[in-house]
Amino acid sequence: MESPDRVPLPREFFDRPVLEVATDLLGRVLVRSTDEGPIELRLTEVEAYAGAVDPGSHAFRGRTARNAVMFGPPGHAYVYFTYGMWHCLNLVCGPEGEASGVLLRAGEILHGAELTRKRRLSARHDRELAKGPARLATALDVDRSLNGADVCAGPGAPLSIQAGTPITDDRLRSGPRTGVGGDGASHPWRFWIDGDPSVSPYRAHAPRRRTSRRT
DNA sequence: GCCAAGATTCCCT
DNA sequence: GGGAATCTTGGCC
Numbered sequence: 001m002e003s004p005d006r007v008p009l010p011r012e013f014f015d016r017p018v019l020e021v022a023t024d025l026l027g028r029v030l031v032r033s034t035d036e037g038p039i040e041l042r043l044t045e046v047e048a049y050a051g052a053v054d055p056g057s058h059a060f061r062g063r064t065a066r067n068a069v070m071f072g073p074p075g076h077a078y079v080y081f082t083y084g085m086w087h088c089l090n091l092v093c094g095p096e097g098e099a100s101g102v103l104l105r106a107g108e109i110l111h112g113a114e115l116t117r118k119r120r121l122s123a124r125h126d127r128e129l130a131k132g133p134a135r136l137a138t139a140l141d142v143d144r145s146l147n148g149a150d151v152c153a154g155p156g157a158p159l160s161i162q163a164g165t166p167i168t169d170d171r172l173r174s175g176p177r178t179g180v181g182g183d184g185a186s187h188p189w190r191f192w193i194d195g196d197p198s199v200s201p202y203r204a205h206a207p208r209r210r211t212s213r214r215t
Numbered sequence: 216g217c218c219a220a221g222a223t224t225c226c227c228t
Numbered sequence: 229g230g231g232a233a234t235c236t237t238g239g240c241c
Binding site for chain 1 (some may be wrong): 220221222223224225
């Protein structure tokens with residue numbers, strides 16, 4: 001007998017407007033099945049990216065080889081590589097073709113923490129294991145081999161998502177997205193669980209200054 | 216073809 | 229608080 005919070009979320013969950021999916025994802029449980037065992041993560045912080053109309057989205061400038069998964073059906077993982085060394089994990093949602101997605105920014109490891117500590121040696125506390133999008137991907141051993149993975153395929157899949165316990169409205173907080181500048185900064189499309197210790201600190205968008213160039 | 220910037224993290228000061 | 233590490237992409241020459 002399965003407990004209700006272990007029930008996989010159906011694809012219809014993701015086939016909704018991105019802001020609705022993003023807020024509803026908080027408190028849900030992402031399951032990563034590895035050779036060494038399952039890792040379970042309770043989502044505590046996410047960001048919404050609204051497809052081709054969103055200047056902050058990878059899909060803003062149209063379909064490319066990298067972002068092609070975002071233009072596909074909802075309920076799939078979009079994994080990208082950034083800053084030359086990190087991976088970030090998104091879940092595609094909204095109507096197919098709209099190219100909307102939710103960036104998974106942070107979470108609390110519910111199960112399998114011993115498996116994640118080996119990859120997150122710099123984490124001084126368990127609450128830091130998945131505190132930040134690249135840390136989350138590292139902790140769950142997510143790389144581009146999982147790009148396009150179906151998270152609605154069932155518990156045996158490399159990535160799946162379960163119902164967990166959705167949060168109540170009084171615990172929902174929102175603010176500007178981290179690291180997004182320009183017009184995209186005005187939307188409060190970062191969502192997190194109030195007071196949760198695994199939520200990453202907010203940092204405003206700051207363009208990197210040029211390096212190794214003399215005047 | 217080349218350059219700058221990026222949905223970041225870590226380490227040093 | 230600030231800079232480095234490192235690679236992919238898109239813009240521009």
